[in-house]
Structure formats: C-alpha cells, structure tokens
Amino acid sequence: MPPSATDEPAAALLSVREEQRLMTRRRIVQAARRVFEDRGYGQASIGDITKAAKVNRATFYLHFANKAAVFNDVYAEVRQHQTGRYWAMLDEGLTAGTEEALRDVLDRALAWWEEQAALLPAIHEAMASDLEVAARWKDQLDELAGELRGYLGQFPEEERDARRLRVQLMVMQLDQLCFRTIVQKVFVIERDVLLDLVCDLWLDSLQLRRGSDPS
Numbered sequence: 001m002p003p004s005a006t007d008e009p010a011a012a013l014l015s016v017r018e019e020q021r022l023m024t025r026r027r028i029v030q031a032a033r034r035v036f037e038d039r040g041y042g043q044a045s046i047g048d049i050t051k052a053a054k055v056n057r058a059t060f061y062l063h064f065a066n067k068a069a070v071f072n073d074v075y076a077e078v079r080q081h082q083t084g085r086y087w088a089m090l091d092e093g094l095t096a097g098t099e100e101a102l103r104d105v106l107d108r109a110l111a112w113w114e115e116q117a118a119l120l121p122a123i124h125e126a127m128a129s130d131l132e133v134a135a136r137w138k139d140q141l142d143e144l145a146g147e148l149r150g151y152l153g154q155f156p157e158e159e160r161d162a163r164r165l166r167v168q169l170m171v172m173q174l175d176q177l178c179f180r181t182i183v184q185k186v187f188v189i190e191r192d193v194l195l196d197l198v199c200d201l202w203l204d205s206l207q208l209r210r211g212s213d214p215s
Helices: 007-043 046-053 057-063 067-096 099-115 120-129 131-145 157-183 191-206
Strands: none
Touching: 007 046, 007 057, 007 067, 007 120, 046 057, 046 067, 067 099, 067 120, 067 131, 099 157, 099 191, 120 131, 120 157, 131 157, 157 191
C-alpha cells in the first residue's frame, strides 16, 4: 500500500532529524581530530572535544561511548580516505615486483605519513595505551592486507599467509620508521636517502627484483 499523505511529513521530519544527527556526529569527529592533534591522545579529554565541537556531554554520549570510540572514528576516516588506496597501490607495486615499482609505492607512502604527521603522535599513543583502539587497528590491518590479491595470487595457497604476514610486518616497521624520522625527527635523514634505505629493506625482505627490468 502506498504511503498516505499524512505519512509524508513524518518521513520528511525523520530525514531532517537523521541529517542533523549525522551533521552533529561529523562535527564531533572533526573537533576531536583537532583536539587529538593539539593535545595527543592521553591529554585530550571528552570535555576538550565537546568544547571544540560546541556540544554538551549528553550530546557527545548520544554518539560515542567514550574517547576511544570517537578516536576510532577519527582514525577510520583517515584510513578510509587514504589507506585503502595505499594498499591498492602497494598491491600493484608488489605484483610488478620491480625496484622501480616498489620505490614509487614507498614514495607515496612517505607522502601519506607526511600528510598525517600532526595526528600520528595521537595514533601511536592511543594504540599503546588503549586496547580497544589497538584491537581496531589490528582488524583494519588484517582487512586491508586482504587487498593484496594480485601479489598473493602469485604464490601457492600454502605460502600466502606467510607472505601476507611478511608484508604486514614491513608496513608496521615502516610506520615506526616514519614516526621516528618524520614526526619525532629522532633521526634526521634526507628524504631521498630514507626512501632508498626503505626500498632496500623491502627488496631484501620480500625477495623482489632489483632494477626495473621485469625479466
């Protein structure tokens, strides 16, 4: 039975309310990112976030159970917009299997870390101190590693889990290296030198071909 005329205003009102709810949630997430970038994860409080978002605590708790929950949304947004594309490029580079292709992928990866430098301290702090955030990060890492279909498809099925794990460990190593060099600047290394070193590590660990000749 088609909706009656009296149903239409209610549906429209519901749509407006849902849009307002999503806008409020979005505003909280955007404000939370600014707070996490400014104060880090441990020092940031729900009060800081509600103040930055211009909402009260009751409104915050309508959308998020705790600080970890809103941080997971901030982090998920970063990964949704950037990391899925990064893993697709990584798959292409690893499938090509050449030094030139891998260097291009790693160059783009360094650019990603440079773009996210302001948030990276909070990400590392959250994963070190909050099991909920760390578990979500691990789930996302496993999910994204599943995008390596082209690369993993080159190996017998019994070898694929080990190959996937090796790539995951290299990504984790790259994350730590970029954090120390790009964010903390503990090691001051010229970008091209860093890229060459990282490329060498990946070539050796993944047993890829040196040079650009695919033969």
